[in-house]
Amino acid sequence: MxxxxxxxxxxxxxxxxxxxxxxxxxxxxxxxxxxxxxxxxxxxxxxxxxxxxxxxxxxxxxxxxxxxxxxxxxxxxxxxxxxxxxxxxxxxxxxxxxxxxxxxQLPTGKLIPPNFDxxxxxxxxxxxxxxxxxxxxxxxxxxxxxxxxxxxxxxxxxxxxxxxxxxxxxxxxxxxxxxxxxxxxxxxxxxxxxxxxxxxxxxxxxxxxxxxxxxxxxxxxxxxxxxxxxxxxxxxxxxxxxxxxxxxxxxxxxxxxxxxxxxxxxxxxxxxxxxxxxxxxxxxxxxxxxxxxxxxxxxxxxxxxxxxxxxxxxxxxxxxxxxxxxxxxxxxxxxxxxxxxxxxxxxxxxxxxxxxxxxxxxxxxxxxxxxxxxEALYWHFPHYWGSTRPCGAIRKDDWKLVEHFETGRCELYDLKSDPGEQHDLADDMPQQTSELRDSLAQWRKRVNAQMPTRP
Structure with a gap:
């Protein structure tokens, strides 16, 4: 490379x-x-x-x-x-x-969003x-x-x-x-x-x-x-x-x-x-x-x-x-x-x-x-917005993972066959889910991403 x-x-x-x-x-x-x-x-x-x-x-x-x-x-x-x-x-x-x-004042919930710039x-x-x-x-x-x-x-x-x-x-x-x-x-x-x-x-x-x-x-x-x-x-x-x-x-x-x-x-x-x-x-x-x-x-x-x-x-x-x-x-x-x-x-x-x-x-x-x-595209949104709770996401090739910070739950989608993200494959493909979740966490460390905290 x-x-x-x-x-x-x-x-x-x-x-x-x-x-x-x-x-x-x-x-x-x-x-x-x-x-x-x-x-x-x-x-x-x-x-x-x-x-x-x-x-x-x-x-x-x-x-x-x-x-x-x-x-x-x-x-x-x-x-x-x-x-x-x-x-x-x-x-x-x-x-x-x-x-x-x-x-x-911006919304808060179970987590306290970071004090962003x-x-x-x-x-x-x-x-x-x-x-x-x-x-x-x-x-x-x-x-x-x-x-x-x-x-x-x-x-x-x-x-x-x-x-x-x-x-x-x-x-x-x-x-x-x-x-x-x-x-x-x-x-x-x-x-x-x-x-x-x-x-x-x-x-x-x-x-x-x-x-x-x-x-x-x-x-x-x-x-x-x-x-x-x-x-x-x-x-x-x-x-x-x-x-x-x-x-x-x-x-x-x-x-x-x-x-x-x-x-x-x-x-x-x-x-x-x-x-x-x-x-x-x-x-x-x-x-x-x-x-x-x-x-x-x-x-x-x-x-x-x-x-x-x-x-x-x-x-x-x-x-x-x-x-x-x-x-x-x-x-x-x-x-x-x-x-x-x-x-x-x-x-x-x-x-x-x-x-x-x-x-x-x-x-x-x-x-x-x-x-x-x-390697991939990344998103980081540690905030509350409408029905959205603090979360992050990664797209690698056609795979998209969304991680929810309140619960730690992850969703996995194949955008090629499911662009509407209707079929969560996280339970069916645990290895793929784990790999993408680890990649997302490593990326957050590399860019020094601010994370929400628990009260």
Whole structure:
């Protein structure tokens, strides 16, 4: 087995090799547009099987690029965002739950959850800081949720982003103008607007303006939508459209919200076309965790906050004309912290792969690789969330084990034959269960994962 640094170099060589073949089409330092949706379920786009939602732009993006069928994130938002910015597992950076507003108490139960970090450590070098050192202009527009309430040094303005719009905490915002309570959140804005303006549209306006102003130089746009997170509000005209299709009120609102984020994708795609930047831009579309119960992840089990597939499997679409094969799919399991080394490979920025948990998927994007040199994927959620109790999980090949920390009970599933995790094989396959449980425990020690304790 090769050292991680050599694997990273191989992935970069493969990517650069494809770029050299397509030198007329692909720049050495492409622009990067990364759209992150909040709480979008893995089945909520037409290209992933949705029938109640209109997502023609996401579907077109997939038809022009690569759609991942086994992409994963953390079960809630802040851990995923921390992994994207650092290339490290949320357990390693000790951000294993969403970061609450100051003063808010999180649930407890039979176990006492660990006191996880409520801000991304200043010792961590962010993706934006690395790209900035490589000559990129960076914008963070929308939801940060990595400790901005803890002080100015934790805000994206001081973590490598040159242009920041509306960094605020959930619970202190509105989907319609005015978007933020300036008394409670004075440093978030204000985001200009007028009565009736809808937040996803205004964030997209700001993103398009940034692209126009930086079209001459490589840029990294991180458009992190609050949608489709609750509370659920959307323009009445769109909601009425889905009511007429027979949807009940809340599903109709959710469908309308999905259409607005799809329109955001379409507007940015149109802007890149207009500015002749499409062939010079790597475009990523992803969700930060599984969907809420308002939507359906069927046949997958679970939803946001769960370590079952419905809580951690997410949509991921990547387009890069001339490099990523059009209309392709990738079934290799990948996870959010893989995007940190991948984007640095694409940008030609060096990094120490041995310091990361993520593995570059640049070779998968070109089609030159069909697998990743990785032992397993891991999740660590030592917290209470709805019906979820503190737990951990490991996926190795098609085997998935979920360990419950309150009881020590383990569940074992064969995702190939049972993607809905309906048939627990732990009692039937004790050796496989024991091996995966031991691997999960060893991994927790390696990353110094925080564990819940008993009162």
């Amino acid at each position: 090769f050292p991680r640094q050599q694997i990273a170099s191989l992935a970069l060589s493969l990517f650069v090799g494809v770029l050299s073949v397509c030198a007329d089409e692909a720049p050495a330092r492409p622009n990067i547009v990364f759209i992150l949706i909040d709480d979008m379920g893995c089945k909520d786009a037409g290209c992933y099987g949705a029938t109640n939602f209109a997502t023609p732009h996401v579907d077109r993006l997939a038809s022009q690029g690569m759609r991942f069928t086994s992409a994963y994130a953390a079960p809630v938002c802040s851990p995923t965002r921390a992994s994207l910015m650092t290339g490290k597992h949320p357990a390693r950076v000790h951000i294993t739950n969403f970061i609450p507003q100051i003063g808010r 409520h801000a991304l450590s200043l010792h961590e070098k962010t993706l934006a800081e690395s790209l900035h050192a490589g000559g990129y202009q960076n914008a963070m527009i929308g939801k940060w949720h990595l400790g901005e309430e803890q002080g100015p040094e934790y805000r994206p303005q001081n973590r490598g982003f040159d242009h920041v719009v509306l960094s605020q905490h959930h619970g202190i915002f509105n989907y319609f103008y005015p978007f933020v309570d300036q008394e409670k959140w004075p440093y978030a804005g204000p985001l200009p607007g007028k009565a009736g303006d809808y937040l996803p549209d205004r964030l997209t306006d700001e993103a398009i303006e940034f692209v126009r102003e930086n079209r001459e130089n490589p840029f990294f746009l991180y458009l992190s939508h609050w949608s489709v997170h609750g509370p659920y509000f959307a323009p009445e005209k769109l909601v009425a459209k889905y009511r007429e299709r027979g949807l009940e009120e809340r599903p109709a609102i959710y469908a309308a919200m999905m259409e607005t984020v799809d329109n955001s994708v379409g507007r940015l795609m149109a802007t890149l076309d207009e500015l002749k930047l499409t062939d010079k831009t790597l475009f990523i579309f992803m969700s930060d965790n599984g969907g809420e119960r308002i939507t359906s992840m069927a046949p997958l089990r679970g939803s946001k906050g769960s370590l079952y597939e419905g809580g951690v499997r997410v949509p991921l679409v990547v387009r890069y004309p001339g490099v990523v094969p059009q209309g392709s799919t990738c079934d290799v399991p990948v996870i959010s912290h893989d995007l940190f080394p991948t984007l640095l490979d694409v940008a030609g920025v060096t990094y120490d792969a041995d310091q990361l948990d993520g593995v570059s998927i640049a070779g998968l994007l070109t089609g030159k690789q069909t697998s990743l040199d990785r």
